[in-house]
């Protein structure tokens with residue numbers, strides 16, 4: 460199943476190539492603030508989906524004709540792992556590694572959707588880079604989750620671009636500008652991804668392939684990332700983990716078109732402004 464947000468906070472699902480607007484079936488107010496409706500749905504997913512099917516309130520929609528929005532707008536946390544592919548460490552000439560340095564945070568407000576442009580700040584002379592990453596969405600929350608239990612805490616996956624200004628300032632600031640975390644175009648539930656440890660990720664800028672790698676080369680794998688993060692902080696439903704970028708990062712400029720695609724997950728094309 461795919462879950463998505465669209466047209467001003469409505470929530471939809473795609474099952475077997477058919478898409479439905481389940482907003483009214485779930486009794487969701489799309490204009491409610493804070494916009495945590497998707498987080499609440501993930502937290503009570505099985506019960507909520509029973510409501511949808513029992514009441515037969517689903518409305519068919521054409522997903523190509525709606526405006527998709529960032530599927531999770533207000534997670535409790537947006538965690539990210541630094542150098543988590545060896546070849547990216549080499550290209551950055553960096554001694555950092557996810558297994559040594561652990562995770563960092565990006566501002567939740569940097570999240571943006573599949574139809575939002577990446578808006579670059581006016582910083583002459585500074586390089587702003589794309590990082591192509593698999594995003595993990597947490598389902599059942601927890602603390603001190605073991606490697607063995609980790610996949611039971613994964614709700615699903617999405618494409619994620621970790622945009623960053625290279626330089627010396629605090630990493631959190633350089634990665635937290637508005638629109639610096641495109642995420643989507645939807646969440647694919649974990650049952651639809653056969654082996655998340657073997658997914659090809661690709662990113663193009665203006666049609667030129669810049670990044671092309673596989674999650675099998677992660678230094679800290681998906682169970683390891685969940686175990687490490689939850690040893691520090693309670694993970695909550697809807698939390699997002701950016702799993703780190705492979706090699707091939709590079710600058711983006713105004714006018715560029717950036718495309719990210721992850722097999723079995725989805726793809727999105729983003730304008731840079």
Ligand code: MN
Pocket residue numbers: 539540541590592621701703704
């Ligand atoms: Mn990153």
